[in-house]
Amino acid sequence: MGALSEQELAAFSADFNKNGKNKVASRAARRNGLFEASFNDEVSKRLNHTFSTELDIGGVTDQKHSGRCWEFATLNVLRHHFGKKYHVKDFTFSQAYNFFWDKIERANAFYDSMIRLADKPVDDREVETWFDFAGQDGGLWQMAINLVKKYGVVPSYAMPENATSNNTTALIDSLARKERKDALVLRKLVQEGKLEEAEKAKKEFLNEVYRMAAVALGEPPKKFDLEYRDDDKKYHLEKDLTPRQFAEKYLKDFNWDDYVVLLNSPNYDYNKRYHQGLYDNVAGGQPITGLNVPIEVLARAAATQLKDGRAVIFGNDVLKQMERKTGFLDTDLYKTDDLFSVDTQMSKADRLATGEGSATHDMTLVGVDEDNGEIRKWKVENSWGDKYGHKGFYEMSQKWFEEYVYDVVVDKKYLSEDLVKLWEEPAVDLKPWAHIGL
Numbered sequence: 072m073g074a075l076s077e078q079e080l081a082a083f084s085a086d087f088n089k090n091g092k093n094k095v096a097s098r099a100a101r102r103n104g105l106f107e108a109s110f111n112d113e114v115s116k117r118l119n120h121t122f123s124t125e126l127d128i129g130g131v132t133d134q135k136h137s138g139r140c141w142e143f144a145t146l147n148v149l150r151h152h153f154g155k156k157y158h159v160k161d162f163t164f165s166q167a168y169n170f171f172w173d174k175i176e177r178a179n180a181f182y183d184s185m186i187r188l189a190d191k192p193v194d195d196r197e198v199e200t201w202f203d204f205a206g207q208d209g210g211l212w213q214m215a216i217n218l219v220k221k222y223g224v225v226p227s228y229a230m231p232e233n234a235t236s237n238n239t240t241a242l243i244d245s246l247a248r249k250e251r252k253d254a255l256v257l258r259k260l261v262q263e264g265k266l267e268e269a270e271k272a273k274k275e276f277l278n279e280v281y282r283m284a285a286v287a288l289g290e291p292p293k294k295f296d297l298e299y300r301d302d303d304k305k306y307h308l309e310k311d312l313t314p315r316q317f318a319e320k321y322l323k324d325f326n327w328d329d330y331v332v333l334l335n336s337p338n339y340d341y342n343k344r345y346h347q348g349l350y351d352n353v354a355g356g357q358p359i360t361g362l363n364v365p366i367e368v369l370a371r372a373a374a375t376q377l378k379d380g381r382a383v384i385f386g387n388d389v390l391k392q393m394e395r396k397t398g399f400l401d402t403d404l405y406k407t408d409d410l411f412s413v414d415t416q417m418s419k420a421d422r423l424a425t426g427e428g429s430a431t432h433d434m435t436l437v438g439v440d441e442d443n444g445e446i447r448k449w450k451v452e453n454s455w456g457d458k459y460g461h462k463g464f465y466e467m468s469q470k471w472f473e474e475y476v477y478d479v480v481v482d483k484k485y486l487s488e489d490l491v492k493l494w495e496e497p498a499v500d501l502k503p504w505a506h507i508g509l
Contacts, residue, residue, distance in 0.1 A: 096410050109410040110394070114401040118466040122450050124378050125438035126151065129160035131463030133456035135237035138208040142166050142173070143454035144384045144433040145215035149224065151382050151437075152325050158301040165230040168314065169215065170208070171288045172222045174242075176353045178250060178280040181205055182273045183354070185254040189261035200503040202254070204349060206247030208239050211509060212384050212433070212480045216327045217356035222291075223314030224322070229295040235287040242287045246280065297321075331483045331494050333369045334361035335476065336507040337420035341365060346498035347509045360498045361509050362490065366473050370446055372481045374439045379485075382437050382452070386430035386478040386508060392471060398460020400451070400467035402474055419474060423506045430477040430508045434465070446472075477508025 087093050099108040128151050134143045146164040154160045184201050191198050235242055253276045260269040297309040297317065312320075339345065341363050350359040373383045392404045408415055422428030438450025449467040457463035483491050501507060 090412075093412070096412075100410060105407055105410065106394075106405050109406045111403050111406050114399055114404055114468070115397070118397075118399050118401065118448060118468065120461055120466065122438035122440040122448070124374075124441070125450060126377070126380065126382060127160070128382070128437055128452070129154065129162075131452055131457055132163060132166075132454045134166070134454045135232070135456075137236065137239040139166055139170055139210075139236075139239070140433040140454055141210040141212060142169050142215050142218075144435050145212055145219075146224070147435050147452060147454070148382045148384055149219070149322060149325060153321060155380070156324075157307075157321070158303060159299055160302060162299060163227040164224045165227045165232075167232055167236040167288055168225045168230040168291050169218045169222065170236055170239075171230075171284050171291050172218050173208075173210065173214070173352065174246060174284045174288075175277065175281055176218065176221075177207075178246070179277060179354060180352055181250050182253065182257060182276060185257045186261055186269055186273070189258040193258075197503055200349065202251055204503075205250040205254075206243045206245075208243055210352065211350055211359060211386070212330075212332065213357050213359045214350055214352045216330075217353040219318060219322075219327070221353055221356065223316070223318040225292055225295055225314045225317065226297065226299075229292050230289065233288065242283075245283060245287075249276075249279070249283070326482070328357075329482050329484065330480050331486060331491075332361040332478055332480055332509075333372060334363040334478045334508045335366045335369050335419075336363055336423055337418070338423045339363050339507055342493055344494060344496055344498040345501050345507060345509070347501050347503070347505065347507065349503040350509065358498065359509060361478055361507075362494050363507075364490065366476070368490070369476065369479045370469070370472060372485045373436055373479045374441065374446055375485045376481050377436060377439050381482070382435050384433055384435055384480040385476055386433050388428055388430060388475040388477070389432035389434070391428075391475050393465075395455070395459040398451075398453075398465035400465055400471045400475075402468065402470045423508070426506060428475075428477075429506060436479075437464070 096108070102108075132143050132147060134140055143166055146166060146169070150162055150164055154162050181201060181204070188195070188198050188201070193199075256272060257269050260272060292314070294311050294313055297307070297312055299307050301307065334345065344360055344362045346358050346360045348358070373385065376383050392402050393400050394404060417425070417427060419428060434454070435452040436449055437452045439446060440448045446469045448469060449472060451465040451467050453460060453463060453465050455463070483494065486494075
């Protein structure tokens with residue numbers, strides 16, 4: 072390893088000082104911060120809150136300090152479907168309810184994996200990946216649908232948000248610590264050939280996880296009364312519904328099995344379906360898969376579904392080139408390379424391959440702006456409350472979509488026959504640590 076010499080450091084300083092623009096940039100950055108100093112207000116000329124197609128929906132939701140965007144986005148699509156059918160735009164489902172069951176099911180999947188991988192060392196990469204994933208609250212559309220299928224849904228008033236669901240940090244930390252400790256016990260039992268004892272211990276551990284979730288979030292309701300006034304002020308009441316009865320009756324025409332996850336991960340082969348087993352959250356549920364295709368396929372399918380009056384979930388890297396205050400998502404929003412006089416631009420494939428890029432957030436497309444078939448921008452429903460963006464809604468340029476969107480969820484009826492056939496092909500299993508848009 073070569074040590075930096077005093078002469079090299081002096082040369083760096085001389086190079087910095089010979090250009091007066093560096094001092095100007097430094098004063099602006101130190102006074103305002105890097106993002107404010109490099110903010111490009113020119114983007115407001117094309118992000119003007121006007122869209123050629125726009126869904127008529129109610130207000131936004133707020134996931135607060137939690138990683139439950141995937142549940143919020145999924146339940147937002149379901150509530151828009153419910154609201155359109157039953158004429159009640161601001162009806163909301165309980166995210167806390169499905170989050171409770173996610174903690175139980177995800178613990179079960181973790182324990183099963185620890186039993187399956189017990190013959191591998193603790194520092195094996197697959198084992199390490201599972202340990203890192205323990206207790207986490209991030210997820211995906213298919214994971215949310217697996218929970219809805221098994222446990223149903225309830226209105227937000229039947230299991231409202233609380234201090235723990237609004238800030239999941241302590242619960243995640245507690246669950247991760249417990250599950251990792253339990254994993255060591257399970258591994259030891261399996262290694263000693265005590266498989267029956269391992270299964271018995273797993274059930275006890277799951278009982279304890281249930282207790283932790285019930286203390287933190289409250290127990291989910293077994294029955295509730297559906298009560299609401301629609302947009303015409305008409306009163307509705309149906310008593311003693313179970314969560315599954317509610318989903319089966321009121322969402323029965325939302326055909327979630329017809330939905331396809333389209334990926335855009337250019338570091339993997341296109342026209343192949345990939346399976347990420349790390350996210351298989353419900354035993355016996357739908358495997359977590361995605362069909363990898365060029366980005367223009369994602370954009371056209373999403374726009375087509377929107378023009379048919381249906382919202383679209385999409386996974387993205389939200390913290391890249393985004394401002395909360397304006398709600399702008401644009402690749403030219405922050406000109407930090409100009410500020411530093413460097414070039415940090417990478418291809419989408421390289422960002423994924425190096426970990427610079429990943430799908431970190433789920434949101435919902437509720438509008439699109441086209442000019443003679445050319446997509447210019449999108450209207451986005453976020454789940455960060457109504458204090459950010461345009462009353463909680465964000466605007467995304469098509470260029471941002473191309474660079475930072477990694478998946479969309481669309482009904483397969485909006486796809487070509489060839490794509491539907493590819494979706495029905497067997498999926499390629501990915502390593503748990505694979506950087507793909509799932």
